[in-house]
Amino acid sequence: MRSASKLNLSRAQKIGLESLMNNTTSKSEYRRVLAILQKSEGRSYEDIGHEHAVNIRSVQRWVAAFIHGGIEEVKIKKTPRGSKSRITDENKEIILSVLFNDPHIFGYLRNTWSLRSLARCLTDELDISISFKHLQRIIRDIGIRCKRPKLELLHGRDYEERKEKVKNYKHVASALKKRSDVSI
Amino acid sequence: MLVFEDETTITQKPCIRKSMSFQGELEKIEHNGSKNKFSTYISMLWPDQNLMYDFYDVMNSNNTIDHLENLRKYVMKIRWKRLILIWDNASFHISRIVHEYIKKQINWLTIIYLPKKSPYLNPNERKVNQQIKSYVCANRFYENIENQKAAVSEYLDKRFGRWNNDI
Numbered sequence: 601m602r603s604a605s606k607l608n609l610s611r612a613q614k615i616g617l618e619s620l621m622n623n624t625t626s627k628s629e630y631r632r633v634l635a636i637l638q639k640s641e642g643r644s645y646e647d648i649g650h651e652h653a654v655n656i657r658s659v660q661r662w663v664a665a666f667i668h669g670g671i672e673e674v675k676i677k678k679t680p681r682g683s684k685s686r687i688t689d690e691n692k693e694i695i696l697s698v699l700f701n702d703p704h705i706f707g708y709l710r711n712t713w714s715l716r717s718l719a720r721c722l723t724d725e726l727d728i729s730i731s732f733k734h735l736q737r738i739i740r741d742i743g744i745r746c747k748r749p750k751l752e753l754l755h756g757r758d759y760e761e762r763k764e765k766v767k768n769y770k771h772v773a774s775a776l777k778k779r780s781d782v783s784i
Numbered sequence: 785m786l787v788f789e790d791e792t793t794i795t796q797k798p799c800i801r802k803s804m805s806f807q808g809e810l811e812k813i814e815h816n817g818s819k820n821k822f823s824t825y826i827s828m829l830w831p832d833q834n835l836m837y838d839f840y841d842v843m844n845s846n847n848t849i850d851h852l853e854n855l856r857k858y859v860m861k862i863r864w865k866r867l868i869l870i871w872d873n874a875s876f877h878i879s880r881i882v883h884e885y886i887k888k889q890i891n892w893l894t895i896i897y898l899p900k901k902s903p904y905l906n907p908n909e910r911k912v913n914q915q916i917k918s919y920v921c922a923n924r925f926y927e928n929i930e931n932q933k934a935a936v937s938e939y940l941d942k943r944f945g946r947w948n949n950d951i
Contacts, residue, residue, distance in 0.1 A: 699804055700804075709919060709920075709939050709942055709943055710918075710919040710922075711919060711920065711921075711922045711923055711924045712801055712802075712803045712804075712922055712923050713803075713804065739804070743806055743807045744804050744805065744806055744807070745804070745805065745806075745807050746802045746803070746804055747802060747803070747804075747805055747810065747811070748800055748801075748802050748803075749800060749803055749805070749810070749811035749812065749813050749923055750810055750811070750812050750813070751797075751798065751800060751812075751813055751815060752812045752813065752814050752815070753814075753815065753816070753817050754814045754815060754816045754817075
């Protein structure tokens with residue numbers, strides 16, 4: 601019986617494959633790397649294919665890809681899905697600048713933007729055709745959230761001086777109380 | 785002519801409404817703690833939705849009569865036959881002084897009182913009062929109450945338009 605040919609791997613290649621196997625989150629990528637490592641141990645294509653429940657040709661293709669293109673050829677290439685977004689990075693910057701500007705500048709009679717009014721402004725005034733939902737997704741991805749602002753009291757000029765005075769009185773309050781008790 | 789009337793109090797302290805800010809950051813609106821406020825008497829012509837409004841310091845019977853007087857001047861000038869005024873049961877609408885005044889204005893004025901505790905029947909509440917709070921007073925502190933009055937006035941004029949422009 602003819603023995604299966606062994607795939608010779610260098611130490612660096614072996615470490616590279618093992619690290620890919622540990623870091624990958626893809627089940628099929630893990631399976632490919634494991635098949636190549638098993639081949640390097642001298643196992644036959646039939647045996648490996650049988651273990652992973654794939655065709656022998658698939659295992660042969662994986663090993664051949666590794667031999668010709670190295671570790672990069674083993675990785676599963678992700679193709680972008682869906683149509684390309686019409687909103688470019690430049691448009692996103694415009695959206696941000698409009699969002700943090702006063703709506704009055706654009707002729708809107710309001711102090712704060714709502715997403716709907718912002719989408720309307722971008723479409724009508726700035727020729728960036730965008731729907732409310734799309735704008736909502738973009739804003740969320742940028743990291744902007746809709747929150748209640750906090751009211752903060754503006755202090756007068758003598759605030760610190762008076763605050764210090766009250767603090768001092770608090771310190772000596774117990775002594776003052778004792779003195780008044782004695783006098784009574 | 786049918787007119788809906790309502791009042792609202794506007795404070796110098798800003799109304800807080802949700803706004804956009806970066807995650808982890810909190811927008812701060814500074815104010816000086818002033819408790820200044822003013823009242824707006826708003827009459828909305830129906831169905832045109834044009835407004836006639838007056839600013840006063842407080843809501844009381846005298847100011848209500850003053851607002852009705854302004855309405856009367858306009859009605860006399862335009863020579864409308866009758867004005868049907870619909871308003872709620874606020875204390876200064878049902879007070880003795882106002883009742884006596886209304887009795888004298890029977891030749892041009894008809895008053896209809898809304899049912900008790902039913903603000904949803906008055907379009908002024910949601911169409912004007914709420915909008916002023918969320919569009920003009922939201923998240924902005926006006927240094928001066930006069931500036932705030934001017935902002936409210938500008939908003940109402942641009943958004944609804946006045947029906948007493950020529951007075």
